Amino acid sequence: METVDAIVVGAGHNGLVAANLLADAGWTVRVLEATPHPGGAVRSGFVTAPGYLSDLFxxxxxxxxxxxxxxxxxxxxQGLSWRHAPDVLTHLLPDGRAATINRDLDRTMASMEQFAPGDGERWRHAYDDWKSVSGRMLDTLFTPFPPVTSGLGLVRDLRVSGALRLARRLxxxxxxxxxxxxxxxxATLALAGCALxxxxxPEQAGSGVYGWLLAMLGQEFGWPVPTGGAQEITSALVNRLTARGGEIVYQAPxxxxxxxxxxxxxxxxxxxRDWRARRAVIADVPAPALYLDLVGERWLPPRLVEDLAHFRWDGATLKVDWAVQSAVPWTNPAASGAGTVHLGADLNDLTRYAAQIATDELPPKPFLLLGQMTTADPAHSPAGTESMWAYTHLPHRKSWSAxxxxxxxxxMETVIEDHAxxxxxxxxxxxxxxxxxxxNENPSLVGGALGGGTSAAFQQLFLRPIxxxxxxxxxxxxxxxxxxxAHPGGGVHGAPGANAARAALARDRAVTGDLYRALITGANRAIYG
Known part of the structure; x- marks a missing residue:
């Protein structure tokens, strides 16, 4: 078998991003994927009824x-294009009212103003705050930790007092x-639904930044979908890689x-079979699988193995796709134009829902995150119909009965029926x-966890994965x-894969491998003893 410069384990979107960046640098790259399909959790398929396309994950x-x-x-x-639903998202309250984010700031403000005089203008102020830091924030989020250049730029822009206020908000x-x-x-529910x-x-430290980030990204960019389904992102990454000489081998766990x-x-x-790599191996797999299963304790510091015992998964997920032969019959028409609908909960309901999951209970009234795919992209189903999904979180368990x-x-369907x-x-x-x-569909979604590990503050930044x-x-x-x-965690943004590729290139550019290894060994000793 031909030796290549780099082997990438896993053809999820992070693995494909890493492979593309290494191929851009002139490396020969081989991706080994355990399943018959590329993309990991970025895939589409016809699973409900003929003519109804579903984004599977x-x-x-x-x-x-x-x-x-x-x-x-x-x-x-590579042919990737984007489409937007008329509204970014709508949060439906149990009493039937709706809070809606639209890319048109005035329309969002009008929706929030219905709940309290002045909240429309307060939303504008919150968005202005976001716009003042969004570029630096995104650079900080998607670069390796510590984000020295972007972080210093953020402090310079905000000055020390502004940076401290931002740190508190986060x-x-x-x-x-x-x-x-x-x-x-x-407006609070618009943020809280995003945090969920x-x-x-809603009570956990750090949940505010996730709600603020997703809501304000919706205000600035919208929540777009690829024309023709999620699979188009994967297809674009695969086509780009193969055009640069990269190879993907399927059903090769x-x-x-x-x-x-x-x-x-x-x-x-x-x-x-043994597959050799001259320069690097990049693993797009969960951290416990990499260290404990693929590497083994022999090559790891004992303290690292001990820390992995405290690695925490995010909650499990139950996802349902439906083929609906008409438009969804929402009682409140505000939901009709929304790509994403949050429903079934006010703020206290969200707290109870999260508490029930934390105590290993099945919420009797689950909070749903629901997507109207045809509303966002008409290619998903015939005119006048809807390809729809919803998911809800569950406790993280080893098994579930049918x-x-x-x-x-x-x-879940009762919650939808109540509103439609x-x-x-x-x-x-x-x-x-x-x-x-x-x-079973994607081995990286361990126990139905979508985020590769909890988003809690104790497992983020320099604490991720341990x-x-x-x-x-x-x-x-x-x-x-x-x-x-790995930092910065879940979401389809490619940063973990890009960070791994950059680290591999930096290691290869080091004056000598011995120097690089000495630096890493010194860091490991300082951390793990």
Whole structure:
């Protein structure tokens, strides 16, 4: 088997981003993918009814659209284009009212003003605050930790006092942030619903920044979808890579990283074949799988192995896709034009929902994140119909019974029916992905966890995936972690893959490998003892 410069384990979007950047640098690259398909959680398919296209896992992509990593790849040259729903998102309250974000700032302001006089202008102020830092924030978020250049630029722009106020805002819970910024519940719920895209509760420190980030990205960029489905992102990445000589081998699950004298030399697949790499191995797999399964304790500092015992997954996910033979019959027409609908909860309901999951209970009234794909992109189903999905979080467990899943799907549909009477009778096809199904489809979605590990503050930045440098470098020379388990975490933005590729290139450019290894060894000793 021909030796290549780099082997990438996993053809998820992060693995494909890493492979593309290495190919851009002139490296020969081979990607080994365990399943028959590229893309990981960025895939589409017909799973409900003929003519109804579903985005199987991830869907709307504000982070991908805004990401400087993805933009630099110029995927539009590979045919990728974007579409927007009329409204970015609508949060439907239990009493039927709606808070809506639209890319037109005045329309968003008018929606928020309905909940409290002055909240429209307060939303404008919150957006102005975002616009003043958005460029630096995105650069900071999507570059390796510590983000020295962008971080210093942010401090320079805001001055010390402004930077400290921003740092405080980033630590607030979304409940506290909403109460400081707004007077009515509509705008606060718009942030809180966005925060619940993670596994954080409205009361947790740091949940505010996720709500603020996603809501303000929606205001600035919208939450777009690829024309023709999520698969188009993957297809663009694959086409770009192969045009540069990169190779993808499917149904080639890796069982071992080959290590000699502390250095990654390649990988072994489950069929017994050894695949050699001259310069680097990049792993787009969860951190526990890389370190404990593929590398093994022999090559790891004991403290790192101990820390991995405290690695925390994000919550499990139950996702349902429906083929609806008509438009969804929403009681409040504000939901009709929204690509994404949050429904089933006010702020206190969101807190109860998160608490039930934290205590290993199934919420009797689940909070739903729902996508109307045809509303965003008419290519998803015939005119006058809707290809729709919804997901909800569950406790992270090892297994689920069929009855538990079936009963919870019934609860989900009841929530939708409450807001859209007649929905059930319009459904002509349905597909259910339980947490187990999600992992079977994509082994990186362990237990149905979508984020590669919790978004809680104790597992972010230099603490992700465990206390350390917060970078893609590992204790094994020439081995790099390039999955959502690495900084900055989950979402389709390509940053973990890009950071791993940059680290591999930096290691290769080092004056000598011995110098680079000495630096990494010194850092490991300082961290792990």
């Amino acid at each position: 991830s869907s709307f992509y504000p982070l991908g659209y805004a990401s400087p990593v993805m933009r630099a790849l110029r995927l539009e040259e 630590l607030l819970s979304v409940r506290e942030l909403g109460s400081e910024l707004f007077r009515g519940e509509g 895209h993670t596994d954080l509760s 890796v069982e071992r990283i080959l290590v000699a004298r502390g250095r990654a030399m390649g990988v072994r697949t489950t069929d017994g 009855d538990e899943i079936s009963e919870h799907v019934e609860r 009477p007649g929905f059930r009778s319009a459904v002509v096809g349905r597909n259910v992905f339980s947490p187990t199904d999600l992992e 206390p350390g440098l917060g970078r893609s470098d590992t204790p094994v020379d020439r081995l790099f972690l390039g999955s959502a388990s």
